[in-house]
Amino acid sequence: MISNIQPNISDAEWEIMRVAWTNQKVTSKQITAIVKEKMNWKQATIKTLIGRLVDKGMLQTEALGNKYLYSPLITEEESLKSKTNDFFDHVCNRKVGLTIANLISEATLSHADVQMLEELLKGKRNEAVDVVSCDCIPGQCDCQNHQH
Ligand SMILES: [Zn+2]
Structure with missing residues (x-):
């Protein structure tokens, strides 16, 4: 990111x-x-x-x-990118995929949008990892099995 x-x-x-x-x-x-x-x-x-x-x-x-x-002085695209990155900074890395899926399922998309997303995902398939690493601090997510 x-x-x-x-x-x-x-x-x-x-x-x-x-x-x-x-x-x-x-x-x-x-x-x-x-x-x-x-x-x-x-x-x-x-x-x-x-x-x-x-x-x-x-x-x-x-x-x-x-x-x-x-x-x-800053474009809308740059600002939107920064705003969404900012948002995902507050989400456990392992919940990003599900969050994006929720965003997509609620969005109204054009045929061109769907095409773009399909192509993007095809590329993502090649870089996918088995398990997304989490760098949250203990107590802010439960994927690391932190004990209190
Ligand atoms: Zn986490």
Whole structure:
């Protein structure tokens, strides 16, 4: 798994990033117009969130006349990857397969998605191990037979 080198961003900040990823260059006014309905936030709240994202190196600022344009410094794909890796860091290695299976079974997938997953799994078959090693600490999973 790739180590998490990206800043941790909150769910609220994620909503702002989605606007930046979709529109690339946006003013805080445009961001407000887009998320206002969904999130019911005030302009001041949105400005705070944008400020945090700039501090975290997620957004860059560019002056345009008397306003600022914000654009993403990290792609949506990179962020999603980091977020899912982050999640799996909190799961016993031996439960990852089952967790992924649950995700797949609950997802609505296109034919192209299914094709992609089938091809991925064909490759995985060649690298599969007999038993996935677990590096949890004693008491956080029961696959190592820890005694207390
Ligand atoms: Zn474990």
